[in-house]
Amino acid sequence: MRSGPMSAGGPTAAVLVLEDGRVFRGRPYGALGETFGEAVFSTGMTGYQETLTDPSYDRQIVVATAPQIGNTGWNDEDDESGRIWVSGYVVRDPARVPSNWRARRSLDEELERQGVVGISGIDTRALTRHLRERGSMRAGIFSGEAIVGEAELLARVQAQPQMKGANLCEEVATKEAYVVPAIGEKRFTVAAIDLGIKGMTPHRMAERGIEVHVLPATATVEDVYAVEPDGVFFSNGPGDPETADHPVAVMRAVLERGTPLFGICFGQQILGRALGFGTYKLKYGHRGINQPVQDRTTGKVEVTAHNHGFAVDAPLDGVSETPFGRVEVSHVCLNDGVVEGLRLLDRPAFSVQYHPEAAAGPHDAAYLFDRFASLMEPAHG
Numbered sequence: 001m002r003s004g005p006m007s008a009g010g011p012t013a014a015v016l017v018l019e020d021g022r023v024f025r026g027r028p029y030g031a032l033g034e035t036f037g038e039a040v041f042s043t044g045m046t047g048y049q050e051t052l053t054d055p056s057y058d059r060q061i062v063v064a065t066a067p068q069i070g071n072t073g074w075n076d077e078d079d080e081s082g083r084i085w086v087s088g089y090v091v092r093d094p095a096r097v098p099s100n101w102r103a104r105r106s107l108d109e110e111l112e113r114q115g116v117v118g119i120s121g122i123d124t125r126a127l128t129r130h131l132r133e134r135g136s137m138r139a140g141i142f143s144g145e146a147i148v149g150e151a152e153l154l155a156r157v158q159a160q161p162q163m164k165g166a167n168l169c170e171e172v173a174t175k176e177a178y179v180v181p182a183i184g185e186k187r188f189t190v191a192a193i194d195l196g197i198k199g200m201t202p203h204r205m206a207e208r209g210i211e212v213h214v215l216p217a218t219a220t221v222e223d224v225y226a227v228e229p230d231g232v233f234f235s236n237g238p239g240d241p242e243t244a245d246h247p248v249a250v251m252r253a254v255l256e257r258g259t260p261l262f263g264i265c266f267g268q269q270i271l272g273r274a275l276g277f278g279t280y281k282l283k284y285g286h287r288g289i290n291q292p293v294q295d296r297t298t299g300k301v302e303v304t305a306h307n308h309g310f311a312v313d314a315p316l317d318g319v320s321e322t323p324f325g326r327v328e329v330s331h332v333c334l335n336d337g338v339v340e341g342l343r344l345l346d347r348p349a350f351s352v353q354y355h356p357e358a359a360a361g362p363h364d365a366a367y368l369f370d371r372f373a374s375l376m377e378p379a380h381g
């Protein structure tokens with residue numbers, strides 16, 4: 001259980017190199033070696049286990065703005081998928097002694113066990129301010145023998161692919177369909193397209209009597225309707241939504257048939273595209289569990305969990321005419337006015353850009369799963 005910041009790599013150095021040439025020196029955290037990804041920051045004070053195992057973080061180096069990380073160690077219950085997906089982890093001050101009744105090992109040990117390269121002991125505040133000013137950018141973490149001349153490290157970072165244009169859903173999604181049974185009496189069947197789904201999402205549906213058939217990202221319209229769904233769900237996921245042409249085509253067929261539809265995060269971006277709106281990359285994105293969102297249908301403000309670097313480009317006010325009828329922006333982020341929800345007025349379909357499954361995060365937005373269930377009531381069908 002006891003594991004200091006030096007335990008994984010000994011007293012060697014680690015270095016974080018950003019694509020614009022800025023360099024931060026620190027200590028190894030987790031595995032030794034080298035890793036690359038898009039450097040992004042998350043403002044969550046808690047919930048690092050859920051963050052690290054969220055498949056939407058594939059190919060991203062996550063910077064924790066909370067200065068101390070690892071206090072509750074790593075447990076056997078809070079994973080959102082079968083592994084850690086972040087490509088690297090950046091923390092300021094790792095907990096020296098994790099303390100929680102559920103902890104099985106330290107975060108440092110788990111990162112090392114899964115071969116995830118991290119760095120600690122750097123000024124994460126300066127790094128976050130840099131990313132906020134310049135935007136998310138490609139980066140590399142190098143430790144131990146991977147440290148060579150700075151010019152060479154920078155060249156390796158600059159040779160990496162950009163997040164814009166990255167098609168990543170199929171690399172993280174399940175290859176085989178599986179079923180998450182309803183908890184208690186079964187009320188509905190949902191086909192959930194896995195674009196990088198978090199484990200809590202089908203669980204939230206199961207809690208509402210929904211049997212969830214999780215299907216691979218490559219599922220066809222025939223695969224979707226083979227499960228005789230009362231509703232269809234499109235999940236969160238990594239990468240650039242502009243590359244996800246196949247899910248967009250499947251979603252259009254679902255909208256055409258008028259089956260109740262719900263999308264979260266990447267799923268909302270797919271809905272935006274299916275309706276004919278564009279998507280665009282945010283300068284530094286929204287990541288954390290403390291983001292204020294207004295539900296414009298009720299006027300209520302929710303504190304919500306976010307993890308998105310892209311957003312839908314839809315007119316905030318008024319109603320847009322689309323090939324699938326009238327659409328309105330149902331939710332908006334109060335920090336920066338980014339579109340956080342879409343609602344169709346002529347079909348039973350809606351989406352949010354944030355994370356009502358709340359793993360980790362506040363439960364303010366749980367009502368959205370009830371809204372999905374109510375769309376599947378026979379009165380709507």
Ligand SMILES: NC(=O)CC[C@H](N)C(=O)O
Pocket residue numbers: 056235236237238239240241264265266267307308309310311
């Ligand atoms: N959590 C998600 O679904 C993220 C969606 C998309 N990859 C983005 O960064 O915006």
